[in-house]
Amino acid sequence: METVSGKIALVTGGGRGIGRSLALAFAARGNPVVVTGRTQSRLDQVAAEVDRLGGKALPLRCDVTRRPEVEALKNVIESKLGTVQILINNAGMAPAAAFLEMEDCLWEEVFKVNLTGTYYCCKVFLPAMIASGWGRVINIASTVAKVAYSHISAYVASKHAVLGLTRALAVEMGRTGVTVNAICPGYVETELTLNNAKMMAEKTGRSLEQILGLFKRTSPQNRLIDPKEVAELALMLASESASGITGQAINVDGGAVMV
Numbered sequence: 001m002e003t004v005s006g007k008i009a010l011v012t013g014g015g016r017g018i019g020r021s022l023a024l025a026f027a028a029r030g031n032p033v034v035v036t037g038r039t040q041s042r043l044d045q046v047a048a049e050v051d052r053l054g055g056k057a058l059p060l061r062c063d064v065t066r067r068p069e070v071e072a073l074k075n076v077i078e079s080k081l082g083t084v085q086i087l088i089n090n091a092g093m094a095p096a097a098a099f100l101e102m103e104d105c106l107w108e109e110v111f112k113v114n115l116t117g118t119y120y121c122c123k124v125f126l127p128a129m130i131a132s133g134w135g136r137v138i139n140i141a142s143t144v145a146k147v148a149y150s151h152i153s154a155y156v157a158s159k160h161a162v163l164g165l166t167r168a169l170a171v172e173m174g175r176t177g178v179t180v181n182a183i184c185p186g187y188v189e190t191e192l193t194l195n196n197a198k199m200m201a202e203k204t205g206r207s208l209e210q211i212l213g214l215f216k217r218t219s220p221q222n223r224l225i226d227p228k229e230v231a232e233l234a235l236m237l238a239s240e241s242a243s244g245i246t247g248q249a250i251n252v253d254g255g256a257v258m259v
């Protein structure tokens with residue numbers, strides 16, 4: 001797989017979980033990586049890990065729901081490193097709530113982070129990417145961008161919208177040298193999954209192991225996905241040889257969803 005080392009990658013939500021794995025994987029392949037999120041200490045930890053690998057990382061705080069912060073982020077990156085050519089929209093949240101009990105503010109917050117955050121980053125970082133003639137936008141969606149599960153209606157609807165945006169942008173970017181794709185993980189072994197499992201365990205009176213067992217059994221492989229598996233696919237989509245892959249939504253879920 002031909003890689004594109006040297007090109008600057010930006011990972012939103014890069015301080016933990018899938019974002020952390022993405023940052024480490026791209027840095028290991030020789031891409032300078034900007035890790036961003038709202039918790040500076042987590043970003044600094046990931047940057048230190050990248051440093052130990054011999055890579056280069058810039059940990060910059062940014063709330064993707066605030067457009068001025070995204071614009072300020074772009075200005076700092078351009079002054080310190082250059083043009084972002086690999087944008088990975090990974091920041092996200094997946095709180096569980098029954099539809100009729102869900103507060104409006106929860107619905108709004110989920111859409112702000114998962115969809116509007118992705119929109120702001122695309123809006124702010126695409127112009128320079130297009131001007132450079134080469135770019136990769138990788139949206140970390142979810143299998144719930146294609147199918148639905150109970151008690152996560154805001155998450156399901158927002159990730160369906162992320163997939164719609166991915167496809168629309170892929171069409172619009174067709175002749176620019178920029179590809180736009182989505183990765184759709186199933187249950188990944190991260191804090192997000194563990195916290196949801198803990199909440200389900202409390203609500204149902206079952207043990208954490210039983211709930212994690214339920215999550216695993218949604219996949220024919222009967223296991224959770226390792227965040228590194230998501231990162232490996234992102235590396236492939238960001239490679240030179242993936243220039244013909246755009247507008248796609250690729251599942252990494254052990255075969256749980258086959259659409």
Ligand code: NAP
Binds near residue numbers: 019042094117140191
């Ligand atoms: P996670 O461990 O909860 O990490 C989420 C990351 O997003 C954190 O680094 C968080 O950092 C950041 N974030 C949240 N709100 C933000 C905001 N407003 N601005 C900037 N950063 C923000 O979750 P994960 O499991 O790694 O998930 C990463 C992505 O994969 C999400 O989009 C999620 O929907 C998707 N996904 C996860 C799974 C799974 O099973 N875990 C499955 C399918 C898809 P701060 O809180 O410090 O800002």
